[in-house]
Amino acid sequence: MTSQDNMPMTRAEKRQARRIRRFDNPWMNPKLTWGVAILLGIVAIGIIGRFVWNLDLVFTGSAPLKLPPLGAENLRGQPGVMEYPLGTDGAGRDMLALIIVGAPNTLFVGLLASLIGMSIGIFLGFSAGFIGGRVDDVIRVGADVMITIPPLLILVVFQSAFGDVTLTMMALLIAGFVWQSPTRLIRAQVLSMKQSGYVQMAQLSGASTTHIMFREMLPNLVPYLFGSFIASVTTSIVTAVGLEVLGLGPQRIPTLGRTIYEAINAGALIQNLWWWWGIPTLLLGVMFIGLLLINLGLDEVSNPRLRKLS
Amino acid sequence: MKFTRKLLASSALAVVASVSWAQDVSRENTVIFDLDRTIQDPENFNWMTPGTKRMHGAHQTMWEPLFILNYGTGDLDPWLATGFDQNDDSTEFTIALREGVEWSDGEAFNADDVIFTVNLAMTNEEISSREAATIRAQVASVEKVDDLTVRFTLQNPNPRFIVENFGVRIFGSFLIMPEHIWNGEDAATFAFNPPIGTGPYTFTSAASNRAIWDRNDDWWGAKTGFLGLPAPQRVIFLESGGEESRAQLMASNQLDAAQNVSIGTFEAIAAQNPNVIAWYADYPYSAADPCARQLEINTTVAPWDDANMRKAVAHIIDRNQIVNVAYEGTTTASETMFANYGSMAPFIDAVVEAGYGLPASADVAAGQTLIEATGWTRDGDYYTKDGETLSVDIHVNSASTEYTRTIDVVVEQLQRAGIDARAVPVENGVFWGEVLPFGTYEMSYSWLSCGSVNEPWASMGRYTVKDLVPVGERSPGFNNTARWDGDRAEAYSAVVDEIATRALGDPEVPALVAEAYGHLDAGTPFIPLVQAAKLLPMNETYWTGWPTAENYYNHPFFWWNHTHQIIHNLEPAGN
Numbered sequence: 001m002t003s004q005d006n007m008p009m010t011r012a013e014k015r016q017a018r019r020i021r022r023f024d025n026p027w028m029n030p031k032l033t034w035g036v037a038i039l040l041g042i043v044a045i046g047i048i049g050r051f052v053w054n055l056d057l058v059f060t061g062s063a064p065l066k067l068p069p070l071g072a073e074n075l076r077g078q079p080g081v082m083e084y085p086l087g088t089d090g091a092g093r094d095m096l097a098l099i100i101v102g103a104p105n106t107l108f109v110g111l112l113a114s115l116i117g118m119s120i121g122i123f124l125g126f127s128a129g130f131i132g133g134r135v136d137d138v139i140r141v142g143a144d145v146m147i148t149i150p151p152l153l154i155l156v157v158f159q160s161a162f163g164d165v166t167l168t169m170m171a172l173l174i175a176g177f178v179w180q181s182p183t184r185l186i187r188a189q190v191l192s193m194k195q196s197g198y199v200q201m202a203q204l205s206g207a208s209t210t211h212i213m214f215r216e217m218l219p220n221l222v223p224y225l226f227g228s229f230i231a232s233v234t235t236s237i238v239t240a241v242g243l244e245v246l247g248l249g250p251q252r253i254p255t256l257g258r259t260i261y262e263a264i265n266a267g268a269l270i271q272n273l274w275w276w277w278g279i280p281t282l283l284l285g286v287m288f289i290g291l292l293l294i295n296l297g298l299d300e301v302s303n304p305r306l307r308k309l310s
Numbered sequence: 311m312k313f314t315r316k317l318l319a320s321s322a323l324a325v326v327a328s329v330s331w332a333q334d335v336s337r338e339n340t341v342i343f344d345l346d347r348t349i350q351d352p353e354n355f356n357w358m359t360p361g362t363k364r365m366h367g368a369h370q371t372m373w374e375p376l377f378i379l380n381y382g383t384g385d386l387d388p389w390l391a392t393g394f395d396q397n398d399d400s401t402e403f404t405i406a407l408r409e410g411v412e413w414s415d416g417e418a419f420n421a422d423d424v425i426f427t428v429n430l431a432m433t434n435e436e437i438s439s440r441e442a443a444t445i446r447a448q449v450a451s452v453e454k455v456d457d458l459t460v461r462f463t464l465q466n467p468n469p470r471f472i473v474e475n476f477g478v479r480i481f482g483s484f485l486i487m488p489e490h491i492w493n494g495e496d497a498a499t500f501a502f503n504p505p506i507g508t509g510p511y512t513f514t515s516a517a518s519n520r521a522i523w524d525r526n527d528d529w530w531g532a533k534t535g536f537l538g539l540p541a542p543q544r545v546i547f548l549e550s551g552g553e554e555s556r557a558q559l560m561a562s563n564q565l566d567a568a569q570n571v572s573i574g575t576f577e578a579i580a581a582q583n584p585n586v587i588a589w590y591a592d593y594p595y596s597a598a599d600p601c602a603r604q605l606e607i608n609t610t611v612a613p614w615d616d617a618n619m620r621k622a623v624a625h626i627i628d629r630n631q632i633v634n635v636a637y638e639g640t641t642t643a644s645e646t647m648f649a650n651y652g653s654m655a656p657f658i659d660a661v662v663e664a665g666y667g668l669p670a671s672a673d674v675a676a677g678q679t680l681i682e683a684t685g686w687t688r689d690g691d692y693y694t695k696d697g698e699t700l701s702v703d704i705h706v707n708s709a710s711t712e713y714t715r716t717i718d719v720v721v722e723q724l725q726r727a728g729i730d731a732r733a734v735p736v737e738n739g740v741f742w743g744e745v746l747p748f749g750t751y752e753m754s755y756s757w758l759s760c761g762s763v764n765e766p767w768a769s770m771g772r773y774t775v776k777d778l779v780p781v782g783e784r785s786p787g788f789n790n791t792a793r794w795d796g797d798r799a800e801a802y803s804a805v806v807d808e809i810a811t812r813a814l815g816d817p818e819v820p821a822l823v824a825e826a827y828g829h830l831d832a833g834t835p836f837i838p839l840v841q842a843a844k845l846l847p848m849n850e851t852y853w854t855g856w857p858t859a860e861n862y863y864n865h866p867f868f869w870w871n872h873t874h875q876i877i878h879n880l881e882p883a884g885n
Contacts, residue, residue, distance in 0.1 A: 060718040061634075061722055075577065091715055164703075247708070251733050264552065265553060266553055266715075267554045267557045267575035270561065
């Protein structure tokens with residue numbers, strides 16, 4: 001036992017200790033933590049809300065029209081009431097219920113679309129990079145061609161043709177446009193990684209192609225994959241919200257984008273029904289900030305040079 | 311590089327040109343009306359073919375009707391004609407045309423033009439517009455008595471012949487075209503560009519979102535003393551988009567008359583721009599539209615080909631909720647298919663007394679009993695039969711929140727009763743051009759029993775078996791788009807044909823209406839929903855003299871053929 005053990009650490013020492021711990025575990029950086037917390041918060045609103053709030057209030061005509069949030073007043077001078085704490089929209093839907101159902105829906109479309117897109121991307125990217133030759137040519141050209149097509153344009157046509165779509169359907173459609181970037185990114189990483197010693201060693205020891213691809217190389221790509229995944233979640237949500245704001249998403253399933261569409265369509269701006277378009281817009285903003293933070297955090301994980309001493 | 315420069319230069323030129331052209335007429339000499347649809351074919355002015363070819367200013371400024379039904383007085387105001395005579399059994403009508411009427415190219419308008427245009431509609435089967443189809447169905451022959459007199463001989467007695475075809479009773483009228491230009495052209499394909507008319511305005515330019523009409527200072531009406539030149543030098547019909555942009559344009563004086571808005575939006579506009587008025591100065595502000603809203607059902611599509619299923623839906627619909635949510639209380643529930651006008655009261659009363667009046671509230675249990683009686687069983691949220699879920703797509707025109715929100719309410723009501731309903735919003739042009747006339751829907755939101763204003767036949771006559779066509783073929787004049795068929799429909803048609811021959815004011819008609827309505831109620835090819843009310847903001851910043859309840863020279867529906875009267879009544883506000 002030395003005297004040092006008993007001595008309390010000074011503040012500076014504590015900070016340094018924390019910093020060192022953070023270096024040890026790059027996944028514990030504050031950006032990542034905050035980003036994940038924000039997204040989990042939105043999911044939590046959805047989950048907890050389902051137990052404590054009456055979700056039938058998301059349907060047309062289930063509440064009085066155009067009530068303001070608590071503490072505010074609408075143009076007719078009606079005050080907000082406890083039954084509808086965030087106010088109601090012009091079709092008699094409760095804003096709180098809309099958010100409880102709509103916000104996770106928006107997140108769900110983004111996650112599902114990029115999960116599918118990423119899976120396709122990982123598979124194609126590895127195949128192109130590792131197998132090479134004709135396979136590489138076909139996949140590379142395919143991805144390059146697809147990347148030049150503006151997704152919103154195609155999706156608008158698709159959705160107009162389909163009419164009403166489900167959330168899953170919409171995610172599938174969007175997934176068709178988010179696999180190209182991961183494919184290219186992973187292909188590039190695989191090409192450079194192929195030359196590294198451990199891969200060549202594995203090849204020499206006779207490991208199968210799939211074993212090398214998914215057991216040896218994939219784990220090293222995890223931070224990249226996460227980064228790419230979050231980026232495509234953002235893209236997917238932007239695309240989904242874009243479609244919804246144009247009125248092309250699901251008709252009866254509440255989403256944040258559709259709520260904004262309906263607000264604009266019903267003249268909410270001129271009637272000063274700010275809660276109708278403002279709350280979903282705010283939530284979307286928070287959601288994107290959360291995704292951005294996660295992305296920045298993951299960058300620090302995969303790129304040690306970004307980890308600064310603070 | 312050279313090409314880019316050329317392109318830049320030419321686009322700069324175009325900008326300069328359009329600016330200088332726009333400055334020709336100042337804002338205070340221009341009246342701007344709101345257009346609720348895209349002009350899909352702005353180069354085509356053949357009103358006899360489908361599309362936006364008359365309500366973008368053409369029949370409000372350039373083409374004039376023979377008569378205009380005055381909703382305030384109930385009279386036919388003479389316009390291009392001065393009057394008419396009819397024989398006792400209403401099979402022969404003689405119209406006297408006004409002297410001195412000229413086309414804008416200087417040619418005289420006379421009986422030859424009328425006879426030529428009517429013959430076009432009668433002989434060319436490809437012409438599909440409602441007005442032309444009605445003429446084809448009614449007229450046996452038309453002859454010239456002298457240059458200013460035309461005699462029509464009808465196939466069947468029709469006391470309403472003039473008001474129905476030439477009187478702007480609902481929306482339009484049969485428009486007379488210049489023989490010296492149309493002669494030798496195929497009326498089904500002729501584009502009629504540049505168009506001419508007898509009206510005080512001539513066509514200047516059009517694009518998919520606007521049409522511009524400029525005053526013809528050499529107009530015949532001013533020369534003959536019929537009416538003075540209208541005050542606005544230029545009339546623009548501008549597609550405003552949704553309610554929000556409509557409201558912003560109105561608040562910032564970039565629009566003089568807007569299409570329907572909700573009451574909240576109107577109050578907001580009026581708060582920002584005190585010059586904006588509506589039909590009534592106070593709540594409910596809106597004017598009663600003669601086209602009551604309804605849910606049209608395609609009676610050829612299972613399971614809605616079963617009248618009991620259609621009746622079930624009728625029971626499930628809660629009209630009060632539609633009034634409260636979609637109209638914010640500014641209209642009333644429909645009791646019958648008719649518009650609740652005082653002049654329609656005898657017929658509405660007869661129907662209600664016979665027990666066919668519709669309740670304002672729902673009887674969901676009665677509806678569900680009917681559904682269950684046809685073999686459907688409730689399985690969780692929805693009814694199912696043979697593994698199939700009871701579902702319905704309801705097509706709705708997306709041009710107005712009034713339409714979409716009504717259907718949102720109906721969808722909710724059906725969902726709660728166990729029918730997996732969903733709304734399918736469709737663009738205005740597609741809705742009227744493809745969905746409704748060809749029957750490519752299960753249910754749709756419409757007002758196709760619109761027609762009756764002071765007698766029952768115009769509305770009832772739209773659902774007879776005479777107009778029955780299969781799905782995929784165009785319904786003549788949007789009549790019987792429900793494709794209602796069978797014994798009930800036959801019996802209904804027989805009574806309605808009987809009503810058609812009766813003179814206006816025949817005391818037996820209300821009883822006949824009740825009898826026909828019994829068949830209609832049993833068949834339910836459509837479900838009346840609510841009365842239509844139009845809240846049309848009108849801007850007094852640049853123009854005064856808009857039609858209002860206090861200044862009731864006619865109704866304010868400025869997309870109709872009678873808008874000539876509105877434009878003639880406008881006066882500069884002096885701002």
